[in-house]
Amino acid sequence: MDSFKAISCWSAPRPGEVEEFERHYWEVHVPLAAAIPGTVSLTLTRTDEGLEGAPPSYYRVAETVFESREALAAAMRTPQWAALRADAAVMHERFGVTLANGLGTPRPVELSAGG
Secondary structure: OOOEEEEEEEOOOOOOOHHHHHHHHHHHHHHHHHOOOOEEEEEEEEOOOOHHHOOOOOOEEEEEEEOOHHHHHHHOOOHHHHHHHHHHHHHHHHHOOOEEEEEEOOOOOOOOOOO
């Protein structure tokens, strides 16, 4: 069975609110995300720069892996998922951030010799 991934991309918080956003993210939102039943792994990235000197397209990216599409569907019916979604709404209002999401099956690619 293939794993299934949820990718969430956050925009930057309003100017002057980065420190408070980061505090809320790590103290409230991340523990909620880490408590989602069926989660296999959770990888969080704060993008500090874009490609070739451009600004980054997203401020933060969260990659959550589940064993299957069905495992994600089951997780989405839990109180923990509801709590995570409710906190995301708080973050939208409090920090002016937006959230883009995508779901899919990861496919590893074999790299050519020499990387």
